[in-house]
Amino acid sequence: MxxxxxxxxxxxxxxxxxxxxxxxxxxxxxxxxxxxxxxAGGAVVMLRVIETEDQHQQWLGVADIMRAExxxxxxxxxxxxxxxxxxxxxxTPERVIREGDPTDQILxxxxxxxxxxxxxxxxxxxxxxxxxxxxxMAKMVGTFPIPVTIVPGSLxxxxxxxxx
Numbered sequence: 001m002x003x004x005x006x007x008x009x010x011x012x013x014x015x016x017x018x019x020x021x022x023x024x025x026x027x028x029x030x031x032x033x034x035x036x037x038x039x040a041g042g043a044v045v046m047l048r049v050i051e052t053e054d055q056h057q058q059w060l061g062v063a064d065i066m067r068a069e070x071x072x073x074x075x076x077x078x079x080x081x082x083x084x085x086x087x088x089x090x091x092t093p094e095r096v097i098r099e100g101d102p103t104d105q106i107l108x109x110x111x112x113x114x115x116x117x118x119x120x121x122x123x124x125x126x127x128x129x130x131x132x133x134x135x136x137m138a139k140m141v142g143t144f145p146i147p148v149t150i151v152p153g154s155l156x157x158x159x160x161x162x163x164x
Contacts, residue, residue, distance in 0.1 A: 003110075005146065007042075007117040014042040015094075016118040016149075017109060019049070019102075019133055020081045025122035025153040028160070030081050032151045033120045034089040035164035044093035045116060046081050047109055048074040049102040071097065103136050110145055118147050125154035 007014035016033045020026045033044045050070045078095045085093045098105035110116050121137065123130035134150060141148055151160070 003114055003145070005117055006114040012115050014040055014117040015045050015113065015115045016042065016120050017045045017047060017106070017116050018081075018093075018120045019106065020046050020077050021048075021131070021133065023124060023131065025124050025131065026077075026081060027084060027122070028151045028153050028155060029120045029122035030084050031088055031157060031160050032122075032149070032164050034085040034091055034093075035160065036118075036120075037091055038089040039164065042117075043115075044085055044091060045096060045109070045113065046078055046085075046093045047096045047098065047106065048078055049105045050074055050097065050099045051102065052099055067099075102133055103140075106133075107145070116146060118149055119144075120149045120151065122151045122153050125152060 006012045016036060018026070018029045018033045020030075030044075030046070036042065037044050050067075074097045078097070082093055082095065085091055096109055098109065106119070110119070119137075121131075121134055123134050129135060130150070137144065137148060155163075
């Protein structure tokens with residue numbers, strides 16, 4: 001990936017990409033990113049990735065039904081996250097739904113939008129570790145195309161207010 005970022009050029013504005021996952025920690029990332037967007041004069045892009053299961057389940061249209069249900073759940077999750085962002089900072093984030101490998105989709109969204117200048121992730125505070133996306137990103141952070149901000153899941157709204 002060698003797409004030059006254009007976030008601060010005339011006619012552009014910086015955006016941060018937030019991943020809306022299955023666990024509640026996405027709320028911490030949305031909170032931080034929304035506050036950042038207001039202060040930086042930027043915007044928020046929310047991404048929900050639908051991980052594809054076995055593509056050979058074509059028996060009686062089961063795969064199509066599963067895909068439709070997954071897309072409906074993705075839209076519902078993005079609705080909740082967009083409502084939270086609007087409530088925090090009176091912004092309306094961009095919404096993106098992708099299907100496939102999360103890492104590949106994150107990189108593709110960044111490559112497609114030259115205004116995305118930061119990836120914001122939230123880490124689980126539980127004993128199971130920070131989460132699969134952060135674990136994967138940690139392996140490639142040295143070659144990642146943009147800065148990655150990891151928000152600890154244990155931070156309160158007040159903590160995040162002081163940081164963003």
